[in-house]
Amino acid sequence: MIALEKSHTKKMNLKITVLVFIFAITLTEAYKSYENYKVYKIVPKTTEHVQVLTDLPKEEYYFWSDIVKIDSDVRILVSPNKNTEFVKYMASVKIEPVLAISNVQELIRAQMQPSHTTKSSKLGSFSWDQYHNLDEIHTWLNELEKMYPDIVTAITIGRSNEGRNITGVIIDFKAGARGNNSLTGMIEGGIHAREWISPATVTWIIKEFLTSKDPDVRFMAETFVWHIFPVINPDGYSYTFTDNRMWRKNRNLLYNPNCTGNWDLGNGIDLNRNFDFLWNTIGASSNPCDETYAGPSPASEPETKAIVDYVLKLKEAGNLMYYLAFHSYSQMILIPYSHLSGTNVLDLPNYGDLYEISIRGAEKLKQKYGTEYEVGTSADILYPVTGASFDWVKGIGNATIVYLFELRDKGEYGFLLPSSQIIPNNEEIMECLVEMDKGARKLGYYSGTSNLYASLLSLVFSVGFLTICQ
Ligand SMILES: [Zn+2]
Known part of the structure; x- marks a missing residue:
């Protein structure tokens, strides 16, 4: 009887473990991971630069900025499997992207955590x-x-x-x-x-x-x-x-x-x-x-x-x-x-x-x-x-x-x-x-x-203060 119960409990534990595992997988699959995705900053200086950026395939490079124009700060999100290609292509068209965020997912994780540096309110x-x-x-x-x-x-x-x-x-x-x-x-x-x-x-x-x-x-x-x-x-x-x-x-x-x-x-x-x-x-x-x-x-x-x-x-x-x-x-x-x-x-x-x-x-x-x-x-x-x-x-x-x-x-x-x-x-x-x-x-x-109200209040306080001093 005891042996049977033990084996039953073991089976239940295994079931629960499998369920938790499946749940974890489902959650992970549902949430799009940006692990090792990078954000580059580019400030186009010429109309050619603007054209190059505008022509980038949007299904491969994801723009944080809605519009690209000269001297505006453009942020582009690049997936890990496109990174090398992107950097090489930018060099070939004489654009120097600055790496602004090296791992987007790291910032997403950080954003989910409370800050320990700010005062609490x-x-x-x-x-x-x-x-x-x-x-x-x-x-x-x-x-x-x-x-x-x-x-x-x-x-x-x-x-x-x-x-x-x-x-x-x-x-x-x-x-x-x-x-x-x-x-x-x-x-x-x-x-x-x-x-x-x-x-x-x-x-x-x-x-x-x-x-x-x-x-x-x-x-x-x-x-x-x-x-x-x-x-x-x-x-x-x-x-x-x-x-x-x-x-x-x-x-x-x-x-x-x-x-x-x-x-x-x-x-x-x-x-x-x-x-x-x-x-x-x-x-x-x-x-x-x-x-x-x-x-x-x-x-x-x-x-x-x-x-x-x-x-x-x-x-x-x-x-x-x-x-x-x-x-x-x-x-x-x-x-x-x-x-x-x-x-x-x-x-x-x-x-x-x-x-x-x-x-x-x-x-x-x-x-x-x-x-x-x-x-x-x-x-x-x-x-x-x-x-x-x-x-x-x-x-x-x-x-x-x-x-x-x-x-x-x-x-x-x-x-x-x-x-x-x-x-x-x-x-x-x-x-x-x-x-x-x-x-x-x-x-x-x-x-x-x-303001008038505040001034009146401070006047009342000043008068009160002076009265006490005297
Ligand atoms: Zn908005």
Whole structure:
């Protein structure tokens, strides 16, 4: 009997071991490995260089940059089996690529780990010394509602292609005490799946609005009703954790299931080209296999529709003052409209103000850690684009102050920004936002009394202090 039991237990153990092994293999197979993949940096100096790079077969060399032009920093991901060929070919056409990342998978592994160098910062179950997956973000948003029942409402504004929730929070410090015409702001993150620093920044802004004691942050947080959505492409974002770290688009594979190529990065729709504002006119593609595929028609995607319907509701309610979209990488504050350059930027009536406000923000941002951000329209400082969410929100949603942030860095790590940079990135962005808000008030976009209030407070304190001294 005992011998029988032993043999049974042995068999069970073997079964469990085999199951665990199969599970491990399945996981490993599902997750695309970038072991020994390299990233090269090239700055093309001539039109010939640009032509050589443009002609490289995209199914073999994966460009992190959407566009190649003279003097722009181009990052190219190269697989181990193409490396020697790539280096030889570049030498033959007199281009000297600089090895920027020697093993992409090593950075992916590092990104999954919490940073040990940054100070810790927590709110509830959430911290910013590490990147969080979709479930953790959603759990936290719901947790906030319980932590701040009078201030925070968790809200789901739609579902993705694969049925995931598009969830955010409404933050209202004066719920029920505002008139009909309350000032509103909306923040969007994670439209591009692989740009992990975007949700990490947007969640930080939520934390600051709820907990900061800085009077200017408090003023910004409490003057507006904020509608904040950290991940508006939940399928894509999840996919970067489970299958392929380099995924950018949504996960609608309907329009061409056969374009996986060497990278398994085809299919899907670029949500930030899917909006109905000069849709698919420039800087977008009609090819479902391209990274900038605009989709079969404007606002074809449920993720896009969710944003569109929500913004239209806010527009109808009036006073949609802010709309901020967060992306990475390249350290820029982009002003609408993304297809306008040169003097044409003035087609946007308040371009001058938006420029002034963002320059002020960028200067303040630099003071924190020396990080430099460029300011301008995408066509002026990056490349012309149409169908982007923030352009649509400006043009059709009529929001007053609209920006797209391209967060850290300038390509050193690119999408694989180490977790040790999350908090410094977030801190400098928060300084920037507060400064921009002050700029907006100075230009008369809305009236505010935070500085006056702060001055009065300090006067009261000084008088009190003097009284004690006497
Ligand atoms: Zn992006």
